[in-house]
Amino acid sequence: MADVSEIGASTRSTTQVLVALLRTMRPKQWVKNGVVYVGLVFDAQLLVLESVIRVTLAFVLFCLIAGTVYIINDLVDIEKDRLHPRKRNRPLASGRLPIPVAVMAAAILPVVALGIALAISPPLALILLLYLVLQIAYSFKLKNVALIDVLAIAAGFLLRVIAGVVVIQVARFSPWLYVVTGFAALFLAVGKRRQELATLGDGAAQARAVFDHYNLPLLDDMLRLVTTATLLSYTYYTFVAHPGGYSMMLTIPFAVFCIMRYQYIIHVLGKGSAPDEVLLEDLPLMAAIGLWGLLIVIILYLNTL
Numbered sequence: 301m302a303d304v305s306e307i308g309a310s311t312r313s314t315t316q317v318l319v320a321l322l323r324t325m326r327p328k329q330w331v332k333n334g335v336v337y338v339g340l341v342f343d344a345q346l347l348v349l350e351s352v353i354r355v356t357l358a359f360v361l362f363c364l365i366a367g368t369v370y371i372i373n374d375l376v377d378i379e380k381d382r383l384h385p386r387k388r389n390r391p392l393a394s395g396r397l398p399i400p401v402a403v404m405a406a407a408i409l410p411v412v413a414l415g416i417a418l419a420i421s422p423p424l425a426l427i428l429l430l431y432l433v434l435q436i437a438y439s440f441k442l443k444n445v446a447l448i449d450v451l452a453i454a455a456g457f458l459l460r461v462i463a464g465v466v467v468i469q470v471a472r473f474s475p476w477l478y479v480v481t482g483f484a485a486l487f488l489a490v491g492k493r494r495q496e497l498a499t500l501g502d503g504a505a506q507a508r509a510v511f512d513h514y515n516l517p518l519l520d521d522m523l524r525l526v527t528t529a530t531l532l533s534y535t536y537y538t539f540v541a542h543p544g545g546y547s548m549m550l551t552i553p554f555a556v557f558c559i560m561r562y563q564y565i566i567h568v569l570g571k572g573s574a575p576d577e578v579l580l581e582d583l584p585l586m587a588a589i590g591l592w593g594l595l596i597v598i599i600l601y602l603n604t605l
Contacts, residue, residue, distance in 0.1 A: 317398065320391035321405055324374055325367030331576050333362040335457055335481065336464035341593075342477055343470040344600040354467040357416070358424055362460060364413040365428055369435040371406045375399070376440075423466040431459045446513035450489040450522075457485035472600075476533065476541035483530040488575045490526055491562065494519040495572035527559060547599045554592035561585045 336359045345351040374381065374392045381393035391397035410432055417425035434442075434456060442452045461481050465473060497504050497511055497519060504511035534555050538548040561584055566572040571582075579585065 316396065317401055320397035321371075321401065324371050324391045324397055324402065325363075326370045327363075327367075329370070329576055330363045330366060331580065332457070333359050333366065333460060335460040336362060338461045338477060338481065339465035339468065339470055339473050341597065342600065343468070343473045345468060345470075346597065348468075351468040354420065355464050357420060358463050358467050361413045361417050361424070361428060362431070362463065364409050365432050366435070368406055368409045368413075368432070369439060371402050371409075372436065373439050375402055375406065421467050424463055427459050427463045427466065431456060431463075434459070444509045446510050449510055450486055450493060453489040454482050454485040458482050474537060474541040476537040479533045480530065480537055483526055483533055486526040487523070487530050487559070487562075490519060490522045491566050491572045492575055494523055495566055495570070499570070527563070531556065531559065547602070548596070550599065551592055551595050554588055554595065558585060558588050558592065561588060 337355055340346060340351055340355045374390060377387075378392050378399075381387035381390055387393060392399065392402055414425050414428055417428050434452060438449070438452045438456075443449050458478060458481060461478060493510075493514060494516065496508065497514055497516060500507050500511070535549075535552055538552055539546050542548040561582070562572070562578070565578055565582060565585070571578055579589070
């Protein structure tokens with residue numbers, strides 16, 4: 301029989317590998333997958349248990365696919381990461397995550413996710429496959445193509461929203477929400493590029509090749525364009541496309557504040573190169589988003605009573 305200490309050591313080793321694998325899958329980035337709940341919220345189905353379960357499964361499957369892409373990225377960049385002062389501490393580069401385990405996970409996770417999706421909803425499986433292909437294409441090519449890079453990011457968010465819609469039966473979901481989501485995603489993507497360029501300065505192109513084709517005046521113009529488009533499309537949704545009447549217009553001031561606050565974070569605080577971190581760390585922005593979401597839920601459910 302195996303010694304108790306050996307069993308304990310084996311268990312600890314397995315646990316450490318699993319933790320390293322989870323870290324490689326970047327759980328902090330999964331907050332972006334919360335966009336799949338847009339259809340559920342705006343169709344007033346938050347209290348419909350079956351719908352909540354189906355959308356939550358779609359969220360989990362997106363997390364598995366996103367985690368797969370991060371694993372693939374780290375496998376490809378492992379030698380570069382080992383030479384980087386910060387990235388060399390990543391699980392794969394540091395050796396805490398064995399390469400065979402990472403390869404196996406990158407092969408198994410998408411198969412499991414797509415298989416489960418196919419059982420839930422064939423359209424969901426197709427969307428997940430498109431998302432996986434898009435993310436891999438972005439990681440290896442599209443992120444280095446100016447303009448296409450930010451459009452690809454926006455497309456990823458749109459696919460998330462569509463996934464949350466196809467797994468449930470919606471009756472009050474307006475297609476204009478796709479437009480709003482697309483422009484809002486472009487707003488975040490362009491803001492991220494703008495802040496990365498401002499932070500990296502002359503060395504930006506060495507960190508990301510696409511910065512050879514960007515400059516601050518262009519990105520500032522793009523930011524103005526998508527900011528205006530986001531606000532106009534959302535405003536149009538609230539008083540024309542929203543099926544519950546004009547009450548949704550009450551949410552416009554919160555949307556305006558959220559965008560202005562994010563602009564303040566970019567231009568005054570010098571942040572914004574990591575939107576997921578900003579959304580979780582800036583208290584005024586978090587409070588505004590929370591109040592905006594609460595007001596939306598109240599209005600939607602009052603209109604369904």
